Amino acid sequence: MNSSRLARIARLIVWVASLVWLGVAAFVRPPPVVALVGLAGVWIGMRWASPRRPWIAACALAVSTSMVVLRPHVDDAGLGRLFADQTYHHQALRALNHAAAHGADVSEVLETIRHVRAGDAQGWYAAWTALGERNAARARATHDPVSRGEALLRAHTYFLRSEFFLPPDDPKRPASFDRNRKAFYDGLDTLGVAYERITVPFGAHHLNAVFYPAPVLAHAPLIVFCGGSDTTVEELYFYLVAAARTRGYAVLTFEGPGQGAVLREQGLPMTPDWEKPTSAVLDAYLAAHPRPAKIVLIGLSLGGYLAARAAAFEERVDGVVSYDVFYDGAAVARRSVPAIAYTLRSAGLEWLVDDVAPIKARFDPAAASGLVVAGWMLGTSRPLEMADALSTFTLAHVADRIHQDVLVFAGTEDQFIPVEQVEQYTKALTHARSVTAKVYDRASGGAEHSQMGASTLWQADFFDWVEERFER
Numbered sequence: 001m002n003s004s005r006l007a008r009i010a011r012l013i014v015w016v017a018s019l020v021w022l023g024v025a026a027f028v029r030p031p032p033v034v035a036l037v038g039l040a041g042v043w044i045g046m047r048w049a050s051p052r053r054p055w056i057a058a059c060a061l062a063v064s065t066s067m068v069v070l071r072p073h074v075d076d077a078g079l080g081r082l083f084a085d086q087t088y089h090h091q092a093l094r095a096l097n098h099a100a101a102h103g104a105d106v107s108e109v110l111e112t113i114r115h116v117r118a119g120d121a122q123g124w125y126a127a128w129t130a131l132g133e134r135n136a137a138r139a140r141a142t143h144d145p146v147s148r149g150e151a152l153l154r155a156h157t158y159f160l161r162s163e164f165f166l167p168p169d170d171p172k173r174p175a176s177f178d179r180n181r182k183a184f185y186d187g188l189d190t191l192g193v194a195y196e197r198i199t200v201p202f203g204a205h206h207l208n209a210v211f212y213p214a215p216v217l218a219h220a221p222l223i224v225f226c227g228g229s230d231t232t233v234e235e236l237y238f239y240l241v242a243a244a245r246t247r248g249y250a251v252l253t254f255e256g257p258g259q260g261a262v263l264r265e266q267g268l269p270m271t272p273d274w275e276k277p278t279s280a281v282l283d284a285y286l287a288a289h290p291r292p293a294k295i296v297l298i299g300l301s302l303g304g305y306l307a308a309r310a311a312a313f314e315e316r317v318d319g320v321v322s323y324d325v326f327y328d329g330a331a332v333a334r335r336s337v338p339a340i341a342y343t344l345r346s347a348g349l350e351w352l353v354d355d356v357a358p359i360k361a362r363f364d365p366a367a368a369s370g371l372v373v374a375g376w377m378l379g380t381s382r383p384l385e386m387a388d389a390l391s392t393f394t395l396a397h398v399a400d401r402i403h404q405d406v407l408v409f410a411g412t413e414d415q416f417i418p419v420e421q422v423e424q425y426t427k428a429l430t431h432a433r434s435v436t437a438k439v440y441d442r443a444s445g446g447a448e449h450s451q452m453g454a455s456t457l458w459q460a461d462f463f464d465w466v467e468e469r470f471e472r
Contacts, residue, residue, distance in 0.1 A: 082110075085118035086415050087366045093453045095128075095161050098235075100455045101242035102150040103157045108134075112158075119365045121165035125172065128162035136183060145190050152187030153238075156180045160235060165369060168376040177264060184234040193245075200254065200284040202277060205266050208233050209254035209281050211289070212241050216248060221294035221318065221470045223251045224282070228301030229270070229377045232260035239300060243459050249466075250292075254281045256306075258377040269379030272392045278310035278317075294318040294470045298462075301416075301450050302326055304409075305393050308425075312401040319405040319469055321462065324417055324450050327425040329393035331418055336370055337387045345384055357383040366415075399428035405469045408437045409458055413447035436465060 082096075083089040092113045098104045112131045116124050132155045139151035159180035163173050188195055193212070200207035210233055214220070223244055225236050233255040241251045255262055256277030258270025271277070278297070296319040299307030304322030311320035326332070341353045361368035375381055378389040406429055410422045422437050429435050438461050440446025446454040 082113055083118050085365050087369050088113075088116075088118040088124075090415070090449065090452060091161065091164055093448065095157055097452050097455055098157050098238035101153075101238040103153045103238040105154060119363075119368070121167075121368070124165050125162045125176075128158045129176065132156075132158035132162060132179070132183070136179075139187075139190075145192075149187045149189075149191035152183045152190060156184035156187060156234065157238070159183060160232065164230070165365075165372065167372060173264070177261075181232075181234055181261075184237070188237075198281075198284055198288075200277075200281050202256075202280050205257075205262070205268050207254060207256050207277055207280060208261055209252060209285065210234070210237075211285065212237075212245060212251045212253070214248050214250040215245055220249050221296045221466065222292035223249050223466075224278075224295055224297045224317075225251055225253045226274075226278070226297075226299050226303045226306055227255060227259055228299070228303040228306070229258070230373050231255070231300060231303075234260075236300070239455070240298070240459070240462075243455070243463075247463055252281070252285055256281075258379075263377065270377045272305075272309065272394075274306040275310045275313035278306075278314055282314070282316055296321065296466060296470065298323055302393070304417075305329070305395060308395055308402060308406075309393075309398060311404050311406075312395075312398040317404055319407070319466070320402065321407040321409070321465075322425070323409045323458065323462075324414060325408050325410045325419075325421045325425055326393070326417055327395050327399075327421040327428070330387075330391035331421065332416060333387035333390045335416065335418070336366070337383065341384060350382070350384055353384055354382055395425060395428065399425065400430045402429055403431050403433060405434045406432045406436070407462065407465050408435070409451065409461075410437070410439045411447040411449060411451055412439060412441045414449040416449050434469065 081089050082092040092109065095104045095109050096106060099106055099109075108131060112127050116127045135151045135155040135158060139148045139155065142148040142151060157180075159176055163170075163176045163180075166173055194215075196211040196213070198209040198211060200209055223240070225240055227233070227236055233253050236253040241253060244251045254277070256271075256274065257263070257268040262268050263270075282295075295317050297307045297311055297314075297317045298321035299305070300323050303326075304324050305326035307320050308322050308326075311317045344350060344352050357367065357371060361371050370386075371383065374386045374390065378386055380386045380389055406426075408422055408425060410417070410419050412419050419439065422439060426435050426437055438458070440451060440454070440457065444454070444457060445451075446457045448454070451458040
């Protein structure tokens with residue numbers, strides 16, 4: 001074979017190898033510097049390919065290919081979010097939050113949200129319901145009581161998540177809610193977790209409470225725990241009860257007006273005067289149980305306001321925790337209601353706000369969620385009436401009545417509550433016995449609203465605070 005033919009064959013081989021390299025480079029999308037070096041190697045390989053210099057071509061191609069295939073994947077950083085949309089991200093993270101208490105499992109949650117698009121409330125419902133059903137079926141097929149009980153707790157979480165974005169009048173809601181509650185209590189029973197369900201008289205209505213006694217006789221304070229705008233009394237178990245029981249604490253959880261079954265089954269809307277349901281719950285509990293040496297009241301999310309408001313009037317509370325801070329509802333409302341809406345109201349055009357809000361909700365999951373959750377909870381239907389009602393949830397006029405030990409949590413990237421409210425609230429606590437504030441940034445993992453996804457972080461600070469203030 002003559003030298004010219006060998007040169008053509010060598011050049012053809014290099015061309016084919018170069019095209020393969022370019023295809024690999026296009027697939028893995030190398031950084032600019034790596035791409036330039038690789039292209040230089042291709043050029044050298046093609047320029048110098050010949051039967052006399054095959055090693056030059058081979059080395060050039062080897063170097064350029066290794067830059068792409070074997071290089072450190074400097075552009076392959078992990079993702080810090082479950083959805084780009086904050087509302088859907090937060091609700092998915094809310095499910096993962098419960099993994100620490102065996103109320104969720106990571107991989108199946110990630111697989112479930114892979115099939116959901118933000119803004120698709122019905123698709124969200126279907127995906128989470130299917131996951132709940134798989135776990136319920138797994139529980140029925142499992143003999144080990146611990147595995148069976150934990151599968152039921154996961155089913156509870158997934159059934160509860162499924163209905164979050166549904167309209168209040170969606171016919172699927174009642175059955176879904178019943179399924180999540182049944183799975184929860186069946187799970188506790190299977191696991192042997194002791195609890196007592198308490199029906200609390202409240203005027204013509206009743207509230208719901210669940211008492212979890214300490215695993216062993218203890219003299220630690222009783223923890224009383226309430227939720228916020230969209231929590232249920234059952235879900236509170238995963239936020240704090242499971243962790244508290246492992247540390248020997250008794251916990252009394254409850255849901256009041258505007259929450260859980262009280263809202264769904266009795267239609268009782270939220271009230272800013274939270275001392276009334278709190279006092280009713282304590283009365284019902286103490287009627288059947290000895291009075292504990294100390295009582296620590298903690299509220300989740302909007303419950304950060306509710307617990308603080310109750311402590312301002314309820315003398316039986318010794319310590320109060322806002323998890324997270326919620327000082328001024330008007331400032332919270334202004335985050336979601338544009339200023340022009342109030343301008344239109346002043347001009348007698350509030351009807352225009354009413355017409356535009358549902359249109360915006362079709363393209364903005366946060367707006368859609370706000371209309372569903374806030375309107376239902378507060379018992380209002382017009383957007384600005386929701387903002388007006390939320391504005392009545394303020395501690396500005398009662399914070400100086402709080403005389404207990406106070407603990408305040410906050411996240412620097414809370415999408416609902418401005419972090420400045422920590423300073424506003426703590427400055428207003430002029431008669432508190434002590435004030436402690438814990439603010440978490442992104443690096444800590446606790447920057448989200450209610451430190452979602454960082455249970456062990458805030459719980460460590462909470463239990464240390466309880467021990468320091470009430471057990472030493």
